[in-house]
Amino acid sequence: MNAKEFASQLLETVKEIKSNKNESIQCDNLIQYLDNCVRTSPADLSQDQIEHLKAQLQIMVEREKSNHASDLEMFRSVIQSGQNALKTALLMNGGASVALLAFIGKLTEERQAHIPAFTNALAIFVLGVFCIVVASGSTYLSQWLYADEPEWKERAGFWFNALSILLGLTSYGLFIWAMTKAYSAFMTFG
Numbered sequence: 001m002n003a004k005e006f007a008s009q010l011l012e013t014v015k016e017i018k019s020n021k022n023e024s025i026q027c028d029n030l031i032q033y034l035d036n037c038v039r040t041s042p043a044d045l046s047q048d049q050i051e052h053l054k055a056q057l058q059i060m061v062e063r064e065k066s067n068h069a070s071d072l073e074m075f076r077s078v079i080q081s082g083q084n085a086l087k088t089a090l091l092m093n094g095g096a097s098v099a100l101l102a103f104i105g106k107l108t109e110e111r112q113a114h115i116p117a118f119t120n121a122l123a124i125f126v127l128g129v130f131c132i133v134v135a136s137g138s139t140y141l142s143q144w145l146y147a148d149e150p151e152w153k154e155r156a157g158f159w160f161n162a163l164s165i166l167l168g169l170t171s172y173g174l175f176i177w178a179m180t181k182a183y184s185a186f187m188t189f190g
Helices: 003-019 027-039 047-110 112-146 151-189
Strands: none
Touching: 003 027, 047 112, 047 151, 112 151
């Protein structure tokens, strides 16, 4: 296989990759470059020029491989960070809810009159748990929708992703709010 046949075959492969909506490589630049190689007749190029073009092509391919590997690693990092944030919010709100429930349970034995002071904080902690559980479900839905090709699914995946982020931040905010309510209840506990 000579350089021109190789370029033609590579051109068809890249066009096929692009038709599958894989934009992780700069397909347009590579296609333009390979089109140029295919149109130029072998008589116009010396062997040195052909070797130079092969070397340039190899550099481009390696650069794109490196960019793709970097993008993939960044995506994995983002997913891992998001999962950690979801777990943290669930642990904070869930743990606070359980601790407050145990404390309220102890109050039922000794000081029942103080129980209503803690119910608002408990309700807010539970709402924070609910928000983070819905955020986890919407994260799953966003990834599922991103996996398919139709544009409407990608848009829906984006909105589920935004919803997940908003609910996660809301859960953190609810935790802070519930902590202030619990603190106020403890201050009046006296």
